[in-house]
Amino acid sequence: MFERIMVPVDLTHAERLEKALLCAADLAAHYGATVIYVGVTTEQPSAIAHTPKEYAEKLSAFAADQAALRGISTEAKAYASHDPSIDLDPTLLKAMGEVNADLVVMASHIPNIADHWWPANGGSIATEAKISVMLVR
Amino acid sequence: MSDTSDDQGIPAPEGSADIIETDYVIGQDNIEKQIGPFGLDIHNPVFAISGLAVIVFVFYTLALPEQAGSVFSWLFDSVTKGFDWFFLGAANIFVIFCLLLIVTPVGSVRLGGADATPDYTYAGWFAMLFAAGMGIGLMFYGVSEPMSHFSSSIGGVAMGENGVRTDWAPLGGAEGNEEAATRLAFAATIFHWGLHPWAIYAVVALALALFSYNKGLPLTIRSAFYPILGERVWGWPGHIIDVLAVFATLFGLATSLGFGATQANAGLNELFGIPVSSTTEVILISAITAVALVSVLRGLDGGVKVLSEINMGLAFLLLVFVLLTGHTIALLTGFVDYLGAYLQYLPALSNPVGREDVNFMQGWTSFYWAWWISWSPFVGMFIARVSRGRTVREFIVCVLLIPSLVCVLWMSVFGGNAIQQVLNDGYTAAQDADLPVKLFKMLDVMPLASITSLIGIVLVIVFFVTSSDSGSLVIDTITAGGKVDAPVPQRVFWCVFEGAVAIVLLLSAGGLSSLQSMVISTGLPFTIVLLIMCWAIWRGLTAERRNT
Numbered sequence: 001m002f003e004r005i006m007v008p009v010d011l012t013h014a015e016r017l018e019k020a021l022l023c024a025a026d027l028a029a030h031y032g033a034t035v036i037y038v039g040v041t042t043e044q045p046s047a048i049a050h051t052p053k054e055y056a057e058k059l060s061a062f063a064a065d066q067a068a069l070r071g072i073s074t075e076a077k078a079y080a081s082h083d084p085s086i087d088l089d090p091t092l093l094k095a096m097g098e099v100n101a102d103l104v105v106m107a108s109h110i111p112n113i114a115d116h117w118w119p120a121n122g123g124s125i126a127t128e129a130k131i132s133v134m135l136v137r
Numbered sequence: 138m139s140d141t142s143d144d145q146g147i148p149a150p151e152g153s154a155d156i157i158e159t160d161y162v163i164g165q166d167n168i169e170k171q172i173g174p175f176g177l178d179i180h181n182p183v184f185a186i187s188g189l190a191v192i193v194f195v196f197y198t199l200a201l202p203e204q205a206g207s208v209f210s211w212l213f214d215s216v217t218k219g220f221d222w223f224f225l226g227a228a229n230i231f232v233i234f235c236l237l238l239i240v241t242p243v244g245s246v247r248l249g250g251a252d253a254t255p256d257y258t259y260a261g262w263f264a265m266l267f268a269a270g271m272g273i274g275l276m277f278y279g280v281s282e283p284m285s286h287f288s289s290s291i292g293g294v295a296m297g298e299n300g301v302r303t304d305w306a307p308l309g310g311a312e313g314n315e316e317a318a319t320r321l322a323f324a325a326t327i328f329h330w331g332l333h334p335w336a337i338y339a340v341v342a343l344a345l346a347l348f349s350y351n352k353g354l355p356l357t358i359r360s361a362f363y364p365i366l367g368e369r370v371w372g373w374p375g376h377i378i379d380v381l382a383v384f385a386t387l388f389g390l391a392t393s394l395g396f397g398a399t400q401a402n403a404g405l406n407e408l409f410g411i412p413v414s415s416t417t418e419v420i421l422i423s424a425i426t427a428v429a430l431v432s433v434l435r436g437l438d439g440g441v442k443v444l445s446e447i448n449m450g451l452a453f454l455l456l457v458f459v460l461l462t463g464h465t466i467a468l469l470t471g472f473v474d475y476l477g478a479y480l481q482y483l484p485a486l487s488n489p490v491g492r493e494d495v496n497f498m499q500g501w502t503s504f505y506w507a508w509w510i511s512w513s514p515f516v517g518m519f520i521a522r523v524s525r526g527r528t529v530r531e532f533i534v535c536v537l538l539i540p541s542l543v544c545v546l547w548m549s550v551f552g553g554n555a556i557q558q559v560l561n562d563g564y565t566a567a568q569d570a571d572l573p574v575k576l577f578k579m580l581d582v583m584p585l586a587s588i589t590s591l592i593g594i595v596l597v598i599v600f601f602v603t604s605s606d607s608g609s610l611v612i613d614t615i616t617a618g619g620k621v622d623a624p625v626p627q628r629v630f631w632c633v634f635e636g637a638v639a640i641v642l643l644l645s646a647g648g649l650s651s652l653q654s655m656v657i658s659t660g661l662p663f664t665i666v667l668l669i670m671c672w673a674i675w676r677g678l679t680a681e682r683r684n685t
Binding site for chain 1: 156162163164165249250256349350353354355356434435436437438439522525610619620621622623624625628
């Protein structure tokens, strides 16, 4: 049913993603799909990487680890953004088309009152995406 | 590839560069938590100190406006009188340093590593440089500064009883000589808007870009001090540098916002008869801050960049309009003539010691230098953020020379036209008006006055928005320990408080002069920071060179 599953990842907080990663891997194993990990980084140095290039390499390493760990086929795709606090959602929406995904599996927090003004990324992605989006809380 | 990659396999930036190896992880001192429904990611203690100080400052000035006003005027007097030589001397050093960078071999170092490519086109880049760097000031002073110097120069020298000059003329003035007074007026104006301010910006921007893009350190002011302070830069010395930068930015911005509000108010009064009062100004600042919030929420590419480009288009139209419908021939010849006058008077105007024109030197030049310096962390960080991929030489030429020339053009056209109106048409309304009104008086006797005045007001307001927006972005980055992806509510906090500081300072007893005195006082310590920064840049650049 699904061939390419996109999983947005925040390498800074990889531990919070565990449920989403596992879920995506199970789906991939079930349907024989490929998981594509998509990361958005800043062009300025961050806690994870000094440069966008270094970030891309770390993301590829992460994808390779996941492939070995879960026995699935994986890819990685990194994006650099001028202003990731604001541009995260549009970048992820663009990524869906570019990696040719047919399902997004995404970690999200439990909605709270602030989500009325600043919707969570997962929520707004699900609203705007043309493909299926699975939010894992 | 550079040979500095460490065991964890951290590669160099794109192409060779000289990554500084440090155990510091960006954001390691940050407090990341959920306060109520809002996520926070702030540097401890930089955010707490600067945030609390600003809140205390706002309440103190509101509670005791009289006392605050007298404190501000005392500060203004003591700093401008005692440290005028320091501001002038430091600014000269920045210019010389930048010119040296153009001609020395380190000019070929590329920001972001040898293979980095620029993120923005020249047009988008310049639009943002200007909108962030000078916007409101160009609108406020474009007519009023050349006109003020012209009037004071032609009035000549006046001696007080104690042998100190009481006139405001630059240098020796030009009593009764219209042509000489015009040239002197433009030399002085261009001096304040040309090489010196842009050299100040270039130093900060270069330091930030170099230490962030090439050395892999966080995008905060303290990173530039790594070659001098080493690992201590992550401790208290670094905290102090960053807090100073936040203060300077906040008060520098508030001053410009205050100028913007008074000028927009003056324009609305001219056009629609809306009364000039502090109530109107408070409403204006609040309303424009609200618009800035929308821009903040749209981000760098969707907010600031778009608005900057719109504003550049509008400003260019207004410039062409004044040029074509004004005294065209005189303005065109004036551009070359005034540029010559600038070069001719530059040595005398930039001389830091033994000056007789104390009012001009302290009231204009020192204030300007302090203002530019207080803006420098903000403009510098903004320039750094959009300048990745340029070489140092290209960077300095573009940040120093081209904006200077554009300022010369702007001032020659706007100020020149107003002075021509006095000399040729005998129209003196612009000469007689208060500073914020001069622009509108000049436009008044030209065709389509109501439309151009409206464009003028729109320009002031949009420049206000871009300054407030990019300022919030910068302060947020510094107070988040160099993280550029901190939660958006923090930017909203700073945007609101910039407006609040501008409002309380305008309401305090001194009004605009309170703003100016805060700028001067926060600019002074930051000047020292900038001087040390030049040395750090040199160290950093020569290290790059060895690796290429």
